[in-house]
Amino acid sequence: MQYTQQLAGRALVFASAMFAANFSVWTLYAVLGVEVRGQLDLSATEYGVLLAAPILSGALLRFPAGLLVEYFSAKNLILLQMLLLLPVLFLLPSITSYSAHLLAGLWLGISGVSFVLGIRYISPWFERRQQGTALGIFGAGNAGAAITLALAPAIQNWFGREWIGPVYGFGILLMLFLFWFFAPEETRYMRSRRKDALVDHLKPLLEIRVWRYGLYYYFVFGSFLALLLWLPNYYLSVYRVSTPVAMALTLLFVALSSSLRALGGWFADRYGARTVSWSVFWTCLVCLFFLSYPPTSMTIHGVARDVQLNIEVGIELFTLLLLVIGIAQGFGRASVYKALHDNYPAHMGSVGGTVATIGALGGFTLPVLFGIAQDLVGIHSAAFMLLYGVLAVCMLVMYLAIQRERYQQRLAFARENNFLFEQAGDMAVLPDRQD
Numbered sequence: 001m002q003y004t005q006q007l008a009g010r011a012l013v014f015a016s017a018m019f020a021a022n023f024s025v026w027t028l029y030a031v032l033g034v035e036v037r038g039q040l041d042l043s044a045t046e047y048g049v050l051l052a053a054p055i056l057s058g059a060l061l062r063f064p065a066g067l068l069v070e071y072f073s074a075k076n077l078i079l080l081q082m083l084l085l086l087p088v089l090f091l092l093p094s095i096t097s098y099s100a101h102l103l104a105g106l107w108l109g110i111s112g113v114s115f116v117l118g119i120r121y122i123s124p125w126f127e128r129r130q131q132g133t134a135l136g137i138f139g140a141g142n143a144g145a146a147i148t149l150a151l152a153p154a155i156q157n158w159f160g161r162e163w164i165g166p167v168y169g170f171g172i173l174l175m176l177f178l179f180w181f182f183a184p185e186e187t188r189y190m191r192s193r194r195k196d197a198l199v200d201h202l203k204p205l206l207e208i209r210v211w212r213y214g215l216y217y218y219f220v221f222g223s224f225l226a227l228l229l230w231l232p233n234y235y236l237s238v239y240r241v242s243t244p245v246a247m248a249l250t251l252l253f254v255a256l257s258s259s260l261r262a263l264g265g266w267f268a269d270r271y272g273a274r275t276v277s278w279s280v281f282w283t284c285l286v287c288l289f290f291l292s293y294p295p296t297s298m299t300i301h302g303v304a305r306d307v308q309l310n311i312e313v314g315i316e317l318f319t320l321l322l323l324v325i326g327i328a329q330g331f332g333r334a335s336v337y338k339a340l341h342d343n344y345p346a347h348m349g350s351v352g353g354t355v356a357t358i359g360a361l362g363g364f365t366l367p368v369l370f371g372i373a374q375d376l377v378g379i380h381s382a383a384f385m386l387l388y389g390v391l392a393v394c395m396l397v398m399y400l401a402i403q404r405e406r407y408q409q410r411l412a413f414a415r416e417n418n419f420l421f422e423q424a425g426d427m428a429v430l431p432d433r434q435d
Contacts (some may be wrong), residue, residue, distance in 0.1 A: 222362015
């Protein structure tokens with residue numbers, strides 16, 4: 001098979017559709033979890049653990065998947081991954097206990113490795129100047145969460161909750177056949193590049209820069225994943241809206257964040273990944289400051305009378321700030337992977353898998369920490385206080401990295417100029433050569 005732009009476009013279309021289908025399964029507990037919490041009367045911490053179960057297994061499987069895809073066909077691994085999902089989806093209607101839901105969630109986490117496999121499948125088809133846009137389009141498959149937030153409640157209303165798993169099972173089966181028949185296999189040249197030893201793929205992981213990217217992705221992807229799982233219950237508990245309204249508002253957050261990831265990739269191609277990431281962090285920091293502020297009542301003792309002052313972030317302002325964060329996170333997810341490809345184009349499986357693992361671990365740890373913080377502090381906005389702290393660490397790390405890089409550049413410039421100056425001095429004292 002020879003490379004063509006048409007094949008590259010086809011690979012991108014079917015890989016993006018595959019990722020969206022898998023992501024919809026990975027976030028299925030965002031809907032099912034609300035029902036399970038009500039039925040089993042779970043605490044905030046137990047609810048957070050339930051939501052995080054698929055994310056944990058998906059995160060832990062991403063790293064070995066990233067190594068496997070460096071040696072075996074990405075297309076074949078994607079097909080195998082979807083095949084392994086089918087049994088648990090068809091078994092979901094028979095699950096009733098909390099422990100069984102946790103085990104099913106861990107099994108559903110297999111869908112989370114589709115991102116690593118898809119990234120490795122897509123990246124060889126596109127040139128470096130196109131990587132940000134291509135990976136951004138692929139990453140827009142995060143919109144699969146929006147599919148779940150819209151489709152799962154509809155299935156529940158039309159056919160009953162027991163049909164959610166089987167319908168998703170048939171959907172994954174259909175996607176498996178479509179990807180099998182229509183997604184192109186790697187070219188001979190791409191296959192010839194799978195010859196590096198394992199140590200060569202692991203060597204970049206010794207660089208601190210890889211782990212910095214992992215920290216950034218922990219926020220831009222991990223917190224996005226945590227929020228889409230946490231928000232339905234947050235809207236229900238804080239603003240007392242109906243379940244359909246809570247799902248619709250969460251869907252809006254997810255759809256906007258995911259659909260604009262492709263635009264973030266284009267910006268990263270045009271203006272640079274670091275510039276986009278730094279802008280993303282500042283935008284989120286401002287929004288999280290206001291979201292962290294809990295409802296407050298104050299009494300001001302005036303001259304003639306007391307003045308009662310109530311400060312609260314209403315549902316309209318809350319949703320607006322949340323949408324701004326979602327847009328920024330979409331841009332940030334694209335810019336991080338653009339930076340990865342700029343620095344490690346030959347290791348998108350191992351390095352990309354490592355960063356994806358750290359990001360997905362954010363989706364696992366943050367919902368649990370949200371629940372613990374809420375139970376301990378007793379404030380709903382404690383979740384956003386926690387995110388504010390995570391973001392502050394990310395910004396501090398990026399600032400120190402920028403300062404260190406600038407220092408090294410100045411030092412290299414000074415050494416180079418000093419070397420040239422010494423050369424000029426030596427030449428000045430050389431005797432004239434007689435021809």
